[in-house]
Amino acid sequence: MSRHRWFLILILVLIALIPLSGSRYYVFLGTDILIFGLxxxxxxxxxxxxxxxxxxxxxxxxxxxxxxxxxxxxVSLVFPLAFVTAGAFGAIAALIIGFFCxxxxxxxxxxxxxxxxxxxxxxxxxxxxLTGGDTGFIGIxxxxxxxxxxxxxxxxxxxxxxxxxxxxxxxxxTTIRENPERTEFIGINVKLFQLVAFMISGFFSxxxxxxxxxxxxxxxxxxxxxxxxxxxxxxxxxxxxYSFFGPVVGAAVLLYxxxxxxxxxxxxxxxxxxxxxxxxxxxxxxIVGFVQTRFAVLRxxx
Amino acid sequence: MSLPDPSFLLIQSLNGLTYAMFxxxxxxxxxxxxxxxxxxxxxxxxxxxxxxxFTHQFVSLFVDAPGQFWWAVILGxxxxxxxxxxxxxxxxxxxxxxxxxxxxxxxxxLVLILSDIARIIWxxxxxxxxxxxxxxxxxxxxxxxxxxxxxxxILLGPCIAFLFxxxxxxxxxxxxxxxxxxxxxxxxxLGVNVNRLFTVVFFIGAWMAGLGGGLVSPVSAIVxxxxxxxxxxAFIVVVIGGLGSFWGTLLGSLIVGQVYALGILIFPRLSxxxxxxxxxxxxxxxxWGLLGRPLQR
Numbered sequence: 001m002s003r004h005r006w007f008l009i010l011i012l013v014l015i016a017l018i019p020l021s022g023s024r025y026y027v028f029l030g031t032d033i034l035i036f037g038l039x040x041x042x043x044x045x046x047x048x049x050x051x052x053x054x055x056x057x058x059x060x061x062x063x064x065x066x067x068x069x070x071x072x073x074x075v076s077l078v079f080p081l082a083f084v085t086a087g088a089f090g091a092i093a094a095l096i097i098g099f100f101c102x103x104x105x106x107x108x109x110x111x112x113x114x115x116x117x118x119x120x121x122x123x124x125x126x127x128x129x130l131t132g133g134d135t136g137f138i139g140i141x142x143x144x145x146x147x148x149x150x151x152x153x154x155x156x157x158x159x160x161x162x163x164x165x166x167x168x169x170x171x172x173x174t175t176i177r178e179n180p181e182r183t184e185f186i187g188i189n190v191k192l193f194q195l196v197a198f199m200i201s202g203f204f205s206x207x208x209x210x211x212x213x214x215x216x217x218x219x220x221x222x223x224x225x226x227x228x229x230x231x232x233x234x235x236x237x238x239x240x241x242y243s244f245f246g247p248v249v250g251a252a253v254l255l256y257x258x259x260x261x262x263x264x265x266x267x268x269x270x271x272x273x274x275x276x277x278x279x280x281x282x283x284x285x286x287i288v289g290f291v292q293t294r295f296a297v298l299r300x301x302x
Numbered sequence: 303m304s305l306p307d308p309s310f311l312l313i314q315s316l317n318g319l320t321y322a323m324f325x326x327x328x329x330x331x332x333x334x335x336x337x338x339x340x341x342x343x344x345x346x347x348x349x350x351x352x353x354x355x356f357t358h359q360f361v362s363l364f365v366d367a368p369g370q371f372w373w374a375v376i377l378g379x380x381x382x383x384x385x386x387x388x389x390x391x392x393x394x395x396x397x398x399x400x401x402x403x404x405x406x407x408x409x410x411x412l413v414l415i416l417s418d419i420a421r422i423i424w425x426x427x428x429x430x431x432x433x434x435x436x437x438x439x440x441x442x443x444x445x446x447x448x449x450x451x452x453x454x455x456i457l458l459g460p461c462i463a464f465l466f467x468x469x470x471x472x473x474x475x476x477x478x479x480x481x482x483x484x485x486x487x488x489x490x491x492l493g494v495n496v497n498r499l500f501t502v503v504f505f506i507g508a509w510m511a512g513l514g515g516g517l518v519s520p521v522s523a524i525v526x527x528x529x530x531x532x533x534x535x536a537f538i539v540v541v542i543g544g545l546g547s548f549w550g551t552l553l554g555s556l557i558v559g560q561v562y563a564l565g566i567l568i569f570p571r572l573s574x575x576x577x578x579x580x581x582x583x584x585x586x587x588x589x590w591g592l593l594g595r596p597l598q599r
Contacts (some may be wrong), residue, residue: 002457053403100586106402108589118534122575154415162356226534230410237407266396267422280408296324 019153029259031153035211040247042204047233048241050104050197053227055110056060056117057205059097061089062124062224064180064206065213066131067142072214079143081255083210090206093120098198102191121224136220142211162255232278241287249287305343309444311564316443318557318563320452323459324518326555330466330548331510337546338483338503341405342392345412347533348420349508353382353515354524360427367388371520379512386508390501396454412531431519449518458517461511463552470548479503483546489542503576538581544594551592 018030039061044054061204068086071077077085097116104112124131131137144220213219231254239250254272283290327407356378358575364370389412396403432438433451440447470476482499491495520530535558540546543554558577565573590596 019477026471047403053406071318104585104589107545108585110406111537112582112585112589114534114537114542115578115585118578119575119582122475126574227530232405233407237403267418269414270418270422273411273418275391276411276414277408280404280411284400286403293318 016154026154031215033248033255034153035208036232036235036250036251036255037214038211039205039208040232040239040251041244042208043195043232044236044241044244044247045204047200047236048243048246050194052194052198053106053110053233053234054101054198054201055226056097056113056115057201057232058224058228059113059117060094060122060202060205061212061232062120062207062219062221063229064090064209065163065219066124066137066224067206068210069137069213069219070130072140073137076149079214081169082236083207083214086206087203087209090209091203093206094199094292095195098195098202101200102194114229117224117229118226121221121226124224125221127170129155131219131221134221136218137213138218140217140219175273216244234272236286238286239278240288240290240292242285243292244293245289246286246288253287305420309446311567312444313446313448313564314567315560316448316452316456318559318561319523321550321562322557322559323455324400324514324556325539325558326378326459326509326552327514327517327533327538328464329543329555330463330551331408331507331514332536333506333540333543333546333548333551335507335509336477336540339394339398339500340410341398341409342402342537342545343507344406344409344533345389345416345459346409346507346511346531346536347531348413348416349382349386349511350515350532351524351526351529352385352416353379353419353512354519354528355515356381356512357425357519358424358431358524361431363495371431373515374431375516375519376518379509382512382515383505387501387505390504394501395497405433416528418525426526429519429524431524433520449521455517455521462513462550467548475502480497504595516543537576540591541581542584542591544591546589547594550591554591 015030015034019027039057042052043057046054046057064086067089068082071082071085072079075082097113101109101112101116125133128135209223212223235250235254236247237250238254239248239252240246257271257275258268263272265271279286285293303518321416328346330352331349332343335343335361335467358378360374361370365431367373381452382525389527391512394408396407397408407526433449437449437451437454441453442448470480478489478494478556479502480501481494483505486496489499540551541552542557543552557580561580562573565576569576584591588594
């Protein structure tokens, strides 16, 4: 366990050192990875820990991005307040939507999360006077004290690092995933816990969205469209949904590959689809799961 | 707000009916595959898109042949169905025992792969297929004009529906398919080759999606992205009607078609929102759909 800790600290230090390389490219990519890593981890709170397949997580990401942007531009709220309020909006939306969703199971749960996220998408897409509709909401200001790529990187890093603190809550969620009936017997209200997980997940997805909107100075309805929900699911599965950091690894690999591939070919979906198919057939535990079993085998053979 | 002209309302409603029949073709394949194989197939929209592209391809191959369009639709959709069989036999089959999430994501991987393959073959240009010669022109209904081709589609939809209903209720294959939906293990132990049955079901489902794409090609442009657009509508149809329910799919298609056609007159902006609200409402009140039955598995 302690070796695990050390490894973690090493990674965190490495991530913190990225801006010292002086490369704008890596700082940009690093911020992107941190944001989507946070998003994927919060999705995985549902997927890996509770076993709920949300097919509409982009809704909360989008709610965070739009509300942070709107609060700053329309109401001239200062960034920290807008930022936290955006997270709260995500949590409130998740509470309302989750209230209905957690009553359903499996495919019906996935379908209902999809339906709700499409409602949010359609609103963002059609409500021109509020969101700018199809052309998106542009010109989101950087707060002054974060007005450099590097500073924004560190801010994102701090937010993500704050989130990543393991808690006993996570362990209860895992128990629920493994055996909902038995968890009910030991006196835990499964539906309530699922709802709380849904809310927390919505909150952090919205926080990630708010970071994303300010980082890009703009938000578009595509951020909420259902393929965006599929993409973050892929990140979580690619990295490994049974480990806490798996989704971050997935986000890093996926975004890095996309950046690299973009210079050679425009057929990124083809590559992504192939990766996903290979993954599902041969590495169902994702990258982290694969590495873990490999190490376990090595240690066992000694 | 002044009331719209009733004849205009009728035409709009007929347009909705035409759209409903396309949706019905596609969604009933989706629903069939879900009902028997238990797989929610995201790639169903891709089959529809490929059906349209193949039809376009065959139409340009058979220039001036008699019945050019109909042959193109039949061959195009059969090509799609064959592709579906290949996918089922070599890939999907190995995922039946895995978690639903794996199956769902594999079909999504297919969406990504097939959309790019279509882009590689046909590029990003729009294509259109012209209507068969006898069906060009329009019919006058209450002073408004309605295309002949759309009337044929409205009539063709129920015909195909009744054909399938007949096959499912009155043939040996149909009985086996219904039995597979109830209990595939018992059916297998009775000596039925369940694997082959599943392949047949997937073939029929993919074929219907391909037919939908082929038949839609004269009335809507063939473009990249038509796969993603249609699949969500097909999901809405089967969710409203009831996943796996045949008559539910028909009812769902009719509802969605009318909501799109008439909703756009009442709330031009919000008809899109309304359709998703309807989907969410049905899932909350009756998760198994209007005419479906609660799932036991």
